Amino acid sequence: MEINKLFDEYYEKSLFQGGSTCCPGCGGPMFWRMALEAIGSNSIIYGDGPCAGCAIRNIKLPTFSIHFSFAADGATGIVAALNAKGRNDVTVISAAGDGATGDISFGKISAAAERNENMIQICIDNEAYMNTGIQKSGLTPFGAWTTTTPQGKEAPKKRIPMIIAQHRVPYVATISVAYPRDLKAKITKAKSISGFKYLHTVMPCPTGWRFDPAKSVEVVRLGVETWAWPLYEVENGVLRLTLKPKQRPIEDYLKAQARFRHLTKEQIDYIQQEVNNERQRLLDLDGKSIIT
């Protein structure tokens, strides 16, 4: 009884209501519950697409969605309307999945970054078109099985945070639901900065990545610990690694997900080498400007 009361109180306070239509173990509701604590109630959430949309419907704030080919653009209009009305106190969050961010709406996000729109653009990246049934996107990692890459994806994942950083926007950061404190701190920082802020989180997707839904947090934590998904921020062009974990072999991350189970030893070695190179590059650039 006491426990029920605690839950009731929590859900009363939380800006994310229970009972979402997301899959069990989906990182979406987890992400929004954490993020909304930092985002706060004086906000408008604009978002696209099926998977991201499933979670967005449960947000107890003004939300607005069009379609996943509309990333960042509707939010641009909302920001303009707020400016027209002199309401600069409202935080505008614009969320988009990996298919929107990396593929169909890539130009939209690039343009919003170029215009330095005053919004927080968040990529909720489950590394494939999951809602339509697990098809490859531009952000699907090398080697991953999807229904359109049955033998594994041939090309590497686009490095969107670095591409956005090269637009010379004031703030870019990578986040992970396995590190809630880091996640909330980065959102809080983004809120305090005027202009275009970009946050990118890889989201655990038990359905598409093929793992036990109970292990969502463990799997994405492995992503960070193996440096497959390093946590960093780029503030005014200067890179800072916000976590430098002791590196675990990439195999630990790959073996945890059946989407990588077909990989050969050579392919795993290749991925390890790629991760090592990127890790070294980031360590070399830590504390320095990355703007080219």
Added chain:
Amino acid sequence: MGVTRMLEGNEAAAWGAKLARAEVVPAYPITPQTELISTIASFIANGEMKAQYIKVEGEHTAMAAAIGASAAGARVFTASASQGIVFMEEALWMPPGMRLPIVMCMVNRALAPIGGLRPDHNDSLLQRDTGWIQFYCENSQEILDTIIQAYKIGEDKRVYLPVAVCYDGYFASATAIPTNIPDQKDVDDFLPPYKHEMYNLIPGEVKTRREFPQNIAKARYEVQKATERAKGVIEEVDKSYDDKMGRYYGGALEEYACDDVEAVLMTMGSMTGTARDVIDEMQADGKRIGLIKMRCFRPFPTEELRKFAKKYKVIGVVDRNTSYGSASGSGIVAIEVARALYSLDDRPLLLNFHVGLGGSDVTMRQLKYIGDKILDAYQTGKAEDEADWVELRDLGEVM
């Protein structure tokens, strides 16, 4: 009152948006719309107009930003043409279903590949099924006045629909005529500030959450009913505009020189100006033919047309568009007219003509040829079934 200046259609449209106090203008340049948005940009730069101009990277984003801004409670204006309208088509379906009263100028221009930079109506007519109200304007004055009326119509709570103000590239967009610019105060009296009563997104002001419709047919029927209600509102607004500004456009359909005639020509857009002269000349020659100008294509003025049709034995529809493989090779306007007339017990004969495709001139000689064809049908009581591609005929010298 106001002042009268020589204004091109695009400048007149910019004045319309300024006088209507549009608050957000997301726009992307495309010929022949560019002077419109650059005029707005200079109004804003001069401080004459207080609006957020969003220099977007494409038309799809222009309409998307318009949707976001309108949903967040701003009065929105945008404009495009041709390929741009088609590129934003995915977004154009959103505002009617979301009931957002965005106003957009569609500066007509032919579509690729068999097009060019000059006008025909396929770009905007392609949007006829989206739920946008569509006006077709003849000249600068009508463009300016219709934009102000468009906000009044779209923002009426009986309607809440987006409105497209269409006009021909170059023939209307770049032709300057003396244009009366109403006083700002008169426009402010006519058009109060925009406030959407269904919902808006401002935190703390949220009225209703947008819910996914449980019954799709019912949700669509709501839009259909709103477009039907718009017919009355269009007439009402045109009349109240007349009271305030002294200009009236006949609501959805205008009859010109139709006293004592039983055969009429039906035109849309800038060719109407030429048609007025042709009708005057033909009547001076003792030929009994009148003119109907289609000003509002959506909602289609079915009842008004049927009322007029009772008086006429022949209607000749001039279509500045093509619909490949359509019934009898008809243009889009003729198809709609045919459906509206079909339910009448005593139907007039219907003729259809394609002219001005890809922006070629619609000449007086062509319209005279069409007028004579209509009168032939009137005499014989027989009409050609297939649409007539008038431009393929050698009619001699242009004038």
